[in-house]
Amino acid sequence: MRVSDKHQKITQAAVKVFARKGFFNARISDIAKEAKVADGTIYLYFNNKYDILISLFEDEIGKIILRVKLLLEKETDPLKMLEIYAVHHMGLLRDQRELVEVLQMELRQSNKFIKEYRNTKFIEYLDIVADIVRKGQESGHFRQEIMPGIVKRAFFGALDEMSRLWALSAKSKYNVEETAKHITDIFLHGMVVRNS
Amino acid sequence: MRVSDKHQKITQAAVKVFARKGFFNARISDIAKEAKVADGTIYLYFNNKYDILISLFEDEIGKIILRVKLLLEKETDPLKMLEIYAVHHMGLLRDQRELVEVLQMELRQSNKFIKEYRNTKFIEYLDIVADIVRKGQESGHFRQEIMPGIVKRAFFGALDEMSRLWALSAKSKYNVEETAKHITDIFLHGMVVRNS
Amino acid sequence: MRVSDKHQKITQAAVKVFARKGFFNARISDIAKEAKVADGTIYLYFNNKYDILISLFEDEIGKIILRVKLLLEKETDPLKMLEIYAVHHMGLLRDQRELVEVLQMELRQSNKFIKEYRNTKFIEYLDIVADIVRKGQESGHFRQEIMPGIVKRAFFGALDEMSRLWALSAKSKYNVEETAKHITDIFLHGMVVRNS
Amino acid sequence: MRVSDKHQKITQAAVKVFARKGFFNARISDIAKEAKVADGTIYLYFNNKYDILISLFEDEIGKIILRVKLLLEKETDPLKMLEIYAVHHMGLLRDQRELVEVLQMELRQSNKFIKEYRNTKFIEYLDIVADIVRKGQESGHFRQEIMPGIVKRAFFGALDEMSRLWALSAKSKYNVEETAKHITDIFLHGMVVRNS
């Protein structure tokens, strides 16, 4: 078994356990059991409990960034790009629900309590939106007074809050993809230059 | 000292301590020390640690709802109402920063792990936005296809994510009130009926 | 209300609560609630929790001694006296079941852990049996080699162990009075001089 | 060190500590210190404080039963068997004084407060006496009207109450073995068929 296999097994187990119980209620032994390794083995791959969370966060956000950037490469229309971003983001909920739950929670917890940790990967993920907005302004689609630094957070926040609803309630009257498009629609209408 | 004084002293102390250390890292003795009461005294007013958090949440959200509803009473224009809501919401960050931090965190934690707890007060707070949107649709300001149930969460999420930035980073290049207005502007433009 | 009334109300409440939960699991506030007084009031009549138990023990054993001595006064036959003692002792179970349960438990606990406390009342109660045995030896009914100091404890132990069965199991196939007589019968047959 | 060693070390430490302080006054840390293990180690072998007590009780009564049954195997005379039982029972006081003290106390406590716990081992120990009595009735030694179910408890109670005296007072004017024989003598005389 390659080293990276154990590392990944533990990470995947941690996602499951954190999603189920939350970071503070999760025990190392839970993760060890889920990953089918000994408790002590976890400390061969991670420094401590926090480290599992942070590694997990960085690694998984990293993968998400790669995937969404790949999707966006094929597109040049900023309006469509924003929709792709939104649909992909919300799609994570369907495909990696447990991961989304963990990222949601930990986004609000870890970076506050692990002071040393600057959440650069997450900022990189947000900046994709800022770049799209800037591109849209350069191409004359979006109003010049729109502030990309605000939109990137507002857009993410809007999508994320909807995710939270699903993560909690399991079922909802809203369809995931439709919701992503509806939110995108509002932001696009909110940002476009009006010809009237 | 009136009974309510002790209750309130403990609540306020809990807000400070939870904001500083987070719910799980906060010790009862921290709260007791901050409130200048004995550890045991806390249990005369609250059933357990979770109960402090939930009571605090309900009470404070309740007060916020009362205040924002009072502000909205004087206004009938849905566009201005939405801005009032946003400005007031973001204003909390200036006036009750610690409280906002606690509400932020706990919104993502407690209702997931305290299954019995249905966060009705929070939903009531969100529904204010839904009501404004519906009102705007009735008056013909907002497009009929806009879904109030999505907007209420998207709008809250957008504002809240901006709050999170401030709560974390202490200083920011963005002005709180300006940001509230900018986000409102995008949503309003996104929702209004266009006459072209 | 006379002073002694409060004292007695507390004692009676303590009997109930100790019987229900045991000494260590009983809370002062339980007793206070049962006695319908404030927690603090108990400390006007008793020094501490142990003191309630000891006072209760002394007082109630004292009453039992008085009653059984009164019954025995009318009788001179040692054989009948022993039966009277046994039937009265077991009868307590019917009339003051809760008290018996408390005395049972505490007999095994308190005098071990409250070193200062010499359980003189209890010894006085046992000595009634020793006196009956000695009387029976003097009258020539009982064998001279019988040791009253052992019989008093063995007889009490035998009766008490039966009590314990009832106190625990609530219902039993054995009748209380019949059992008292059966045990007495064995001890009497065991002690009498045989004429063969 | 074998697993069973730790388990046994803790059990033996618990016997010492419970005998010294009683179950409720004994702290887990006392037992841990006595056993020379960490507090947490105790919870690797026992579920909780009660569990130590119950395990201890079951295990030790189990051993006592085995030993006395072995002794009784060699004997067929019910009269001698009863004496063997009594002498062995009282002998425990000499050889395992602390254990006897613990069993004494807990017999009066645990099964009352740990409702789930049915004290089957103890009943098995008592039933040895009932079996002897029945055997004696079958062989025509003991009177037919003697009730084994009562004798088993009365006999145990008589012996146990004497034990209690020693356990408490440390020294006594009575010799342990002589006392066992004296009590047995009374019960045997009390039960035998008289030829007059």
Next chain:
DNA sequence: GATGAATGAGCTTTCATTCAT
């Protein structure tokens, strides 16, 4: 590298007792 038994610091909660009213 892998294991999992052992550690012991840490924390919530309880409750006997006090004392200002």
Next chain:
DNA sequence: GATGAATGAAAGCTCATTCAT
């Protein structure tokens, strides 16, 4: 005398982390 809010010491139990095997 009576009250009951307040106190704070105390203890059972958990669990992240270590380390001998």
